[in-house]
Amino acid sequence: MYKTEHGNFDGNSWESFCQVCFKIKYEAEGYQEMPAWQGDLGIEGFTRNGILFQCYCPNEEYNPDKLYEEQRDKITTDLKKLIFNEAELKKYLKSIKVKQWIFVTPGYKKKDIVKHCQDKAEEYKKLNLSILDDDFDVLIYDIDFFASQIPLVLNYREKKIEINPLTEKSDVEIADWKTKQISLVDNAIRKHGQRINASISNRDSKINALTQNSIEHFLNGNIAVKIMQEKFPTDYEKFVRVVSLFEKKLTEICIVNTEDNNTLYKQIENDLKVKLKEAFSYIDQITIDRLTEQVLADWILRCPINFD
Template structure:
């Protein structure tokens, strides 16, 4: 298996994922999957009526960069060779469509020399006179990884019933200290608010200090999680932000009317956020860990920015 930022793949699962990507992304260009038959896949996984041709490849195990490049390079060379070998058969499927771009789909690209190899093969094939009736005059060979299909990821994950996760490290003690030094005013606000959670407790000062650090850690991690989602799952992030904003817009009113103690109110807000996520089917879309990170980020963010405060005496 190859592990990437979006998931884990072997040859079969990558091909399945590619077909879902391609059908979603290129349906308006009449994408057509080339189902393998007794004579093989003819060197392509599918094509569009606009002249795009796709071939998928994923090794079944992790390799260091040099070995991975060699495998990808050789696969490109072999499958492009099938265009010549299967030209007559391919024309039966393509009709008048000529190949403008032959695109090699692979989960990760770790060596830029693969791009150079694609360029060399494009030049080589454009010079082949016998390929003129199959290839466009501007024929090109490209390599694309999973990053080209970020927009389609939510759809694919839902279809495959895979949950999205984000691998973000928990902030270190040093990172928490640095944040406190840079955001002194916010730290004072947090101490004022969180002290109310432990009012009357014999260890109030100790618990307040610990919980302030927890909130700051959750805030830092949450922001890093959102950065990852912004880069890799923008559609998912947009939906999460919409739900968070909807809950936030009512917090101030609920605080004025609540009879709950601060600690109970926070637990209630967390529960409401979790229910909102589940009502939007996020429980099936994102991992438990990611869901918890998102909920904790909201609590921390509201405490830092002040939508979440507690009336004296409550």
């Protein structure tokens, strides 16, 4: 399986995902799927304006060098099918000249693969194949080329959107942030101190652990929020509105609270999670939990949540 910010894929699920994306994104260009059942011609489909697509998903999480080698060899091998299958492809393409051959893969890690595509484009233009345009080009697309289609595809497949950060902040980065945001850290220490009884054993270490959790949830949650902002801008704007409206009510909620501080905290957490689930029924539970943790941590650090 290959891990992406939008979920994990294998060869079959990647091709299935891509086919729906192609049909949505290139409907106006007359996209035509080419099933491999009667023989693999080396393409997944084509458009009437001369774009051919070939999908590839790595079998596992390769390091950058290995991934480059696998993708390079796959591109080289599949492009040769244009030569071997020239006559057969012409039966389907008719008068269409291929302007672009696009290699669609979840992600790539080395820019050398872009150079390989350019080199292959130059090589194939010199072959004078009857199906290729004079300006034939070879491109590589990753999953982000279909950011606008992803919510539609997931809805079509009755799956929920997953915002899956591929990296988290390191211990060094978190420690560096703490030295630069002392006032926010002090807020968290004070707030979590109000959640823990003064007579409890190892109180200071427990306060520090809760504070550390809040900081990690905030920083790593920000990565997920940034992905939402970049990949799903409409959903991000909605997220900001939902959180802002809830935050405006926090002062009153905290003032009229008659329960202990931990009960108040849990109430706020539960209510926020319900609001997010209602607003984003198409986002998976793990992402909802991650966003909830980020917002709560932000409120602890900045003080919208106040304990008496």
